[in-house]
Amino acid sequence: MRVINTVELVPLIRKLTMKACIELDDNLIGALEESEKREESPLGKEIIGTLVENARAAKDEGLACCQDTGILVVYLSIGQEVVWQGNPLEEMVNEGVRQGYRDGYLRNSVVLDPFLRENSGDNTPCVLHTDIIPGDRVKILVMPKGAGSENMGRVQVLTPAQGKAGVKDFVVETVEKAGGKACPPLIVGVGVGGTMEKSAFLAKEALKRPIGERHREKHIAELEDELLEEINRLGIGPLGVGGRITALDVHIEVYPCHIASLPVAVNLQCHANRHAEAVL
Numbered sequence: 001m002r003v004i005n006t007v008e009l010v011p012l013i014r015k016l017t018m019k020a021c022i023e024l025d026d027n028l029i030g031a032l033e034e035s036e037k038r039e040e041s042p043l044g045k046e047i048i049g050t051l052v053e054n055a056r057a058a059k060d061e062g063l064a065c066c067q068d069t070g071i072l073v074v075y076l077s078i079g080q081e082v083v084w085q086g087n088p089l090e091e092m093v094n095e096g097v098r099q100g101y102r103d104g105y106l107r108n109s110v111v112l113d114p115f116l117r118e119n120s121g122d123n124t125p126c127v128l129h130t131d132i133i134p135g136d137r138v139k140i141l142v143m144p145k146g147a148g149s150e151n152m153g154r155v156q157v158l159t160p161a162q163g164k165a166g167v168k169d170f171v172v173e174t175v176e177k178a179g180g181k182a183c184p185p186l187i188v189g190v191g192v193g194g195t196m197e198k199s200a201f202l203a204k205e206a207l208k209r210p211i212g213e214r215h216r217e218k219h220i221a222e223l224e225d226e227l228l229e230e231i232n233r234l235g236i237g238p239l240g241v242g243g244r245i246t247a248l249d250v251h252i253e254v255y256p257c258h259i260a261s262l263p264v265a266v267n268l269q270c271h272a273n274r275h276a277e278a279v280l
């Protein structure tokens, strides 16, 4: 057993929140630079170049890489040998979020009641997901999610007869409908299987995978390649100005499902593909 006081989460979450909103990682920058070489539209090329320049400037200056610093999605994977002490865990996670947005001068974008829409003033609460893993460590990942790309996500429960073709049509149609609104070049997260809410969860899980990494199952990896090719034939291009590079990658996560259903969800991630992680 390992005893951890929940207060230890506060400085960690604070730091990760600021890091995620300010520093885009090398995996993304590398993918953007590589896509700039492949983009055929002169304006699209120029836009990708500006996105890379913006990312570098944000890191150098310690400023948010995008004005929409999102609602924060926090994942805690908790070792089953961990025993928590102290204040309620969710309160401490939100305290870290509060301090991160305050000290990083990050925009507060969370409203409390979704109908009354009063800003909470400190970007809390976050969306917290927890799961139990073997061991005595806690893995923390934070993902600020801006509305431009999040608003373009979709979920649908297909019938099994619609199969792979139905999934492909749904994913491509989602990207096409989003056009430039989701701030491409995108990372397209796809969740297939489970239930309605599980597929949506998987679609966001898919965004955690590094760009360029394929699913371990060959037939799913092939589907990722096919979808990437089809999406990049849509001609939406960087920020929707037209061009070859609409998506940097497509990641699919799957889960077993009912014999009579085929849930599919798409969670789009914009070029500000932000996340930061740590182990406690």
Ligand code: SF4
Binding pocket: 066, 067, 068, 069, 145, 146, 147, 148, 149, 150, 181, 182, 183, 270, 271, 272
């Ligand atoms: S979709 Fe992404 S890049 Fe576009 S405004 Fe929102 S956070 Fe920023």
